[in-house]
Amino acid sequence: QVQLVESGGGLVQAGGSLRLSCKASGRASSTVALAWVRQAPGKERELVAGITWSGGTPYYADSAKGRFTISRDNAENTVYLQMNSLKPEDTAVYYCAASTGVLYSDYNKYAYWGQGTQVTVSS
Numbered sequence: 001q002v003q004l005v006e007s008g009g010g011l012v013q014a015g016g017s018l019r020l021s022c023k024a025s026g027r028a029s030s031t032v033a034l035a036w037v038r039q040a041p042g043k044e045r046e047l048v049a050g051i052t053w054s055g056g057t058p059y060y061a062d063s064a065k066g067r068f069t070i071s072r073d074n075a076e077n078t079v080y081l082q083m084n085s086l087k088p089e090d091t092a093v094y095y096c097a098a099s100t101g102v103l104y105s106d107y108n109k110y111a112y113w114g115q116g117t118q119v120t121v122s123s
Contacts, residue, residue, distance in 0.1 A: 002026045002112040004034075004096045009117030012086055018119060020081040022096030033103040034079040035059070035110060036070065038092035038119075045095075047107040049081060059105055086121045094119050 008020040022034060035050035049070040050059040058070045069082040079096065094117050097110035104110065 002028055002031055002098050004098060004112055004114035006094065006096045006114045006117040009094060009119045011120045011122065014086060014088055014121055014123050016086050016121070017082070017084045018086065020083070020094055020096075020117060020119075022079045022081075022114060024077040024079075024096075024098060028077045028098075030100055031098040031112070032101060033099045034072070035097050035099070035103070035107065036068075036079075036081045037095045037097050037107045037110070038090075039095070039116075040089075040092040043092075045107050046092075047097075047105060048094075050103045050105070051079060052103050056103070059103055083119070086119075088121045088123045090119060091121050092119060093117070 003026045033052045037047045039045045048061045048064040051070045067085045072079045096114040098112040
């Protein structure tokens with residue numbers, strides 16, 4: 001099993017920044033990629049960014065390009081999501097998800113999930 005624990009959410013004003021962290025434990029070495037998936041109230045989940053432990057080009061949803069940056073610290077089994085220029089529409093619960101396959105853009109293909117962290121952006 002793989003455990004994922006997110007942290008770093010909170011309340012921020014529009015235009016502000018937050019950095020989310022996701023620490024993987026357990027059989028983290030069995031995972032290939034980690035992604036950040038968000039879900040706003042009444043909306044479908046959206047995979048906003050993903051990265052592989054081995055490097056390579058990260059994936060970003062159009063909504064995240066130019067504002068969000070995903071990075072990893074392999075020694076700490078931790079993935080980060082730096083979010084800048086936040087907008088009220090970024091308000092959501094942000095989940096960390098792990099894949100044992102490849103870096104998928106489809107969140108349904110991720111086998112392991114964290115409990116989520118709330119991000120609220122006020123206008």
